[in-house]
Amino acid sequence: MTEHVIGADVIIVGGGAVGTTFAAMTASAGLSPVLIDREAPKTLAAEPFDGRAFAFSYGTKRILETMGVWSALDNDAEPILAIRVSEERSPFFLHYVHDDLGPDPLGWLVESRHLRRALHDAVARSGVRFLAPASVEQDTRDAYSGIVTLADGRRLRAPLIVAADGANSPLRTRAGIAVTKWDYGQIAIVTTVVHERPHRGIAHEHFRAPGPFAILPLRGNRSSLVWVEQPETARALLALERPDFDRELRTRFGDFLGTVESSGPIWSYPLRLRLARRYVAPRLALLGDSAHTLHPLAGQNLNLAFRDAATLLDVLVDARRRGEDLGARDVLERYERQRRGANLAMFAATDGLNRLFSNDRLWLRGLRGLGLAAVDRLPGVKRAFMGYARGSGGNLPSLARGESP
Numbered sequence: 001m002t003e004h005v006i007g008a009d010v011i012i013v014g015g016g017a018v019g020t021t022f023a024a025m026t027a028s029a030g031l032s033p034v035l036i037d038r039e040a041p042k043t044l045a046a047e048p049f050d051g052r053a054f055a056f057s058y059g060t061k062r063i064l065e066t067m068g069v070w071s072a073l074d075n076d077a078e079p080i081l082a083i084r085v086s087e088e089r090s091p092f093f094l095h096y097v098h099d100d101l102g103p104d105p106l107g108w109l110v111e112s113r114h115l116r117r118a119l120h121d122a123v124a125r126s127g128v129r130f131l132a133p134a135s136v137e138q139d140t141r142d143a144y145s146g147i148v149t150l151a152d153g154r155r156l157r158a159p160l161i162v163a164a165d166g167a168n169s170p171l172r173t174r175a176g177i178a179v180t181k182w183d184y185g186q187i188a189i190v191t192t193v194v195h196e197r198p199h200r201g202i203a204h205e206h207f208r209a210p211g212p213f214a215i216l217p218l219r220g221n222r223s224s225l226v227w228v229e230q231p232e233t234a235r236a237l238l239a240l241e242r243p244d245f246d247r248e249l250r251t252r253f254g255d256f257l258g259t260v261e262s263s264g265p266i267w268s269y270p271l272r273l274r275l276a277r278r279y280v281a282p283r284l285a286l287l288g289d290s291a292h293t294l295h296p297l298a299g300q301n302l303n304l305a306f307r308d309a310a311t312l313l314d315v316l317v318d319a320r321r322r323g324e325d326l327g328a329r330d331v332l333e334r335y336e337r338q339r340r341g342a343n344l345a346m347f348a349a350t351d352g353l354n355r356l357f358s359n360d361r362l363w364l365r366g367l368r369g370l371g372l373a374a375v376d377r378l379p380g381v382k383r384a385f386m387g388y389a390r391g392s393g394g395n396l397p398s399l400a401r402g403e404s405p
C-alpha cells in the first residue's frame with residue numbers, strides 16, 4: 001500500500017500573525033500553500049478583547065491594503081498623528097508630526113483581535129488549506145523536498161517549508177540554525193488603558209531608567225500601554241490587585257489625559273533579543289519571530305516580518321516564473337540577502353536606543369537630552385528617522401508598492 005502524502009508548493013508551520021499573512025499572500029499569488037497550527041482555528045479566530053495591539057507602519061498598511069485585508073481593519077485602526085519622545089528629568093523632547101512627511105499618518109494602532117479576525121478571513125477567502133489543530137512533530141529535508149510529519153501521523157511534502165513557528169521555533173532548532181540572543185533584563189507589561197480626555201492621535205514614548213513607557217492611541221478615549229520595568233518591579237506590579245495596580249499606573253502615567261485606569265487583561269513579556277544567524281537552510285526559510293525578535297520600544301518586529309514575508313513572496317513568484325525549484329538554496333538566499341542585513345540595521349537602532357535610555361548614568365542623561373534636541377531641530381535628520389520607521393524606504397517588495405508580485 002502506498003502512503004498518502006499531502007502535496008503543496010509550500011508548507012507553512014505556524015498560524016500566528018505572520019504565518020497566516022504569508023499563507024494568504026502566497027495563495028493569492030497562485031502558489032499552493034498548506035498552513036499548519038497546533039491550535040484550533042476557533043481559538044485562533046476568537047475575538048474577545050484581549051488588551052493587546054500592534055503599531056503598524058505605513059509599509060505594513062500598504063502590504064495589507066494590496067492583499068485586500070486592510071478594508072476589514074480600517075474602521076478599527078487608529079491613526080498616529082504625532083509622536084512625542086521624552087525623557088525622565090530632561091527638558092528636551094522630540095516631536096514628530098505626520099505632516100512633516102506628507103499627508104499620511106505616522107502609523108496605525110490595530111487591536112490584535114481585529115488583526116486575527118481579518119487575517120483568518122483572508123486565509124479562508126484565498127482558499128488556503130489550513131490544518132489545525134495539527135502539531136508538527138518532525139520535519140526532514142532532502143535533495144527533492146521537505147517532509148513534515150504531524151502528531152496524528154499525516155505527512156506533507158513540498159519543495160519548501162516555511163518556519164513561522166514563533167520565537168522558540170522548533171524547526172529552526174532542528175535545522176541547526178544558531179541564534180544570537182540576549183536577555184534585556186526587562187519585562188514589558190502590556191495592557192489597554194481608558195482615559196478621561198482624548199489623546200488626539202498622539203503617541204508618547206517616555207524613556208525612564210528601568211525602560212520605556214509607551215502610550216499608543218486606540219479608538220475612543222483608550223490607549224495601548226507598553227510599560228517596561230526591571231523584572232523585580234514588574235513582578236511586584238503584576239501581583240497587585242487591580243485598584244493598587246491602577247494607583248501605580250497613575251503615578252507613572254501622570255494626569256495629562258485626566259483620570260486613567262487599566263481595562264481588560266494585563267500581559268507580561270520578558271524582553272529578549274533573538275537574531276537567527278541564517279534565515280534559510282536547504283528547503284527551509286524562517287519568517288516572523290523565528291527569524292527575529294527585537295525590543296518592542298519601536299514597535300517594529302511585526303512590521304519587519306510583514307516586509308520579510310512580502311519579499312519572500314516576490315522571490316518565490318519570480319522563481320516559479322523562471323521554472324526554478326522553490327526550495328533551492330540560491331533561490332532562498334535571494335530572500336536572505338534582501339532582508340537579513342536590512343533587519344540588522346533596525347535591531348542596531350532599537351537596541352542602541354534601549355541601552356542609551358534605560359540607565360541612569362549622569363553623562364548619558366546629558367548626551368540623550370542633547371541628542372533629542374539636535375534631532376528635533378534638524379528637519380532632514382528627523383525626516384530620515386521617520387521614513388525609516390514608516391517602512392517606506394529601501395528596496396520595497398511588490399505588495400508594499402501596491403502591486404501584485
Ligand SMILES: Cc1cc2nc3c(=O)[nH]c(=O)nc-3n(C[C@H](O)[C@H](O)[C@H](O)COP(=O)(O)OP(=O)(O)OC[C@H]3O[C@@H](n4cnc5c(N)ncnc54)[C@H](O)[C@@H]3O)c2cc1C
Pocket residue numbers: 013014015016017018019036037038039053054055056134135136137164165166167170188190226269287288289290296299300301302303304305
Ligand atoms: C510587548 C510586545 C509588544 C509588541 N508590540 C509590537 C508592535 O506594536 N508592532 C509590531 O510590529 N510588533 C510588536 N511586537 C512583536 C509581535 O508581537 C511579534 O513579532 C508577532 O506577534 C510574532 O508573530 P509570529 O506569527 O511570528 O509568531 P507567533 O505569534 O508566536 O505564532 C507562532 C505560531 O506557531 C504555532 N506553532 C509553534 N510550533 C508549532 C508546531 N510544532 N506545530 C504547529 N504549530 C506550531 C503556534 O501555535 C503559534 O500560533 C510586540 C512584542 C512584544 C513582546
